[in-house]
Amino acid sequence: MMTTSSYTKRVDGRKFDEPRQITAKAGVIKKADGSAFFKIGNTAAYAAVYGPRELNPKHMQDPKKGVLRCNYNMMPFSGTDRIKPGPSRRSKEISMVTEKALLPVVNLEDYPNAVVDVFIELTETDAGSRCAGICAAAMALADAGITMRDMVAAVSTGVVDHQVCVDLNGDEEHIHDVDVADIPVAMVPSTGEITLLQMDGIVSKEEFLSAIETVTPVLKRITDLQRAVLKDRFKTTEE
Numbered sequence: 001m002m003t004t005s006s007y008t009k010r011v012d013g014r015k016f017d018e019p020r021q022i023t024a025k026a027g028v029i030k031k032a033d034g035s036a037f038f039k040i041g042n043t044a045a046y047a048a049v050y051g052p053r054e055l056n057p058k059h060m061q062d063p064k065k066g067v068l069r070c071n072y073n074m075m076p077f078s079g080t081d082r083i084k085p086g087p088s089r090r091s092k093e094i095s096m097v098t099e100k101a102l103l104p105v106v107n108l109e110d111y112p113n114a115v116v117d118v119f120i121e122l123t124e125t126d127a128g129s130r131c132a133g134i135c136a137a138a139m140a141l142a143d144a145g146i147t148m149r150d151m152v153a154a155v156s157t158g159v160v161d162h163q164v165c166v167d168l169n170g171d172e173e174h175i176h177d178v179d180v181a182d183i184p185v186a187m188v189p190s191t192g193e194i195t196l197l198q199m200d201g202i203v204s205k206e207e208f209l210s211a212i213e214t215v216t217p218v219l220k221r222i223t224d225l226q227r228a229v230l231k232d233r234f235k236t237t238e239e
Helices: 089-105 129-143 205-238
Strands: 022-026 034-040 043-054 067-074 114-124 153-160 163-166 180-188 193-197
Touching: 022 129, 022 205, 034 129, 043 129, 067 089, 067 129, 089 114, 089 129, 089 180, 089 193, 114 129, 129 153, 129 180, 129 205, 153 205, 163 205, 180 205
Parallel strands: 067 114
Antiparallel strands: 022 034, 034 043, 043 114, 153 163, 153 180, 180 193
16 A cells, blocks of 8 residues: 655646656767667757777677677766766766666677677756666667667656656755655566666655556657657658
8 A cells, every 4th residue: 555645746747657858869960870869858868879890809709799888978067067077987887777778679699799889978967867868879779770679768767755756857856855766767668678677765565566557658658759750760861
């Protein structure tokens, strides 16, 4: 039995199962092999793919499959506080989880001895940055023609004072007088396979299961948008 919540209206007026406004584009960086832009609310991510290309040094090559490398970076001006340029513990951690979120759908067996590099740059951040980066990266891989089994979508779910909310914004993440939990989720919506699941905060088992159930249809809608943008991109290219 879930506890009654005092959080009865979201700070930005959205419904509890409603994500922020989403904008997505593909083919936004001309010199990349594939690229995409994904913005949700005030969080914006660009992703650029280079490869497949020969992996060097050669002793790192695998004759049976290629290597996927992801690099996540928040630009110094992306948030309200200036971010120190260069790699950080957080950026390295998000780079790793992004790679693991995408690996289940990328057919690296098609690219022996090669590497596929994905660079993700966040130009604006207001919560949900790793999820926006994953959405942009999945689209960029498809735009580059990398063989994929399916698409990956990502968005956060969460619990604010026992109330399940989809896609917490920065104000909700930083509410101090009630308990808040943020749960980033990446999923292959066609199969329901979860490829990223993290949590910052404490929730009950019932709240957690409700949060996953609530966010699943939202992830499916994001996938539909990703596919529509890519189809339009390829249609435009052919024309």
